[in-house]
Amino acid sequence: MKARSICVAMVIAVWSARSCGQVPVGHATHFVVPVVSSNVDGNTYSVLPFWAESYRYQQVYAASEFASLTNYGGGWVADVLFRADTTNARSAGVRIPAIKVNLSTTSRGADQLSAAFAENVGADDTTVFSGVLQTSAEAYNPQGPQPFEFLIDCANRFLYRPALGNLLLDVTITQGNSPCTNFICPQLYLDACNSASDSVSRVYWGDANASTGLVDSLGLVTLWTFWPNPKLEVEPQTNSFSLIWPANPDTFVLQSKSDLGLQSNWQTVTDGIGTVSNGYVKTFTLPWESAGKEAYFRLISPAPP
Secondary structure (H helix, E strand, O other): OOOOEEEEEEEEOOEEEEOOOOOOOOOOEEEEEOHHHOOOOOOEEEOOOOOOOOEEEEEEEOHHHHHHHHHHOOEEEEEEEEEEOOOOOOOEEEEEEEEEEEEEEEOOOOOOOOOEHHHHOOOOOEEEEEEEEEEEEOOOOOOOOOOEEEEEEEEEEEEEOHHHOEEEEEEEEEEOOOOOOOOOOOOOOEEEEEOOOOOEEEEEEOOOOOOEOEEEOEEEOEEEEEEEOOOOEEEEOOOEEEEEEEOOOOOOEEEEEOOOOOOOOOEEOOOOEEEEOOOOEEEEEEEHHHHOOEEEEEEEEOOOO
């Protein structure tokens, strides 16, 4: 058999990385932060920030809690979830007419946040949700912990790379929770941790336009859902080879070219792409003879998912 070279790369916006590591399964990755509260309740609760008419709230999460994402060069935040506090055991819902949720990478660590909100925000500050938030947190497990049901579904994905710093959640509420109607209750107690040695802390103030706030060690127990950065993997067969990559984030497209010279352009592959694993993984199979002596492939997303 003639010697052939197959090269794969991953490209996101204006940066790229060679693929390596194990074959991705295509499923989302979940992190409970602080991790010590994965299967037990935190040691306290908070009604903030989602039960206020006007509020600014920042919470930092240590990069060490997301260490496995470094194997993929980071991951795209899909969802942020909180859970009800078991001690108070109250199910409640909210309808917040005007809320904005931003994420960024910050050099500030747990219990190192500045009282000045602007000093905590990273250069990659991104709005992931803006508008009306209607959600709830159920408390029906008397032993606890409660399920993560208070959902913020990120309309815009944020690429977080733990190697670059800690993760900052930044919530601004300009029109707060609507009055109690039907299932919406007057108070919402969320599970939280308060320790100077854990991986979270916060700064907050009861005014969306405030420039400074109060700093303490408390932080809401949070479930983060990520789509790991997609990687192309090659599976060689006798007469062909297959490329395999995660289906999510779904804005990534497969491109190919026969050489890396400036005279040739990357071409988007549209035909022959299939899915496996219930649609979570995409595949593309090509006969060796069709690939030629060299073949180059990449995943690219011109804009954030």
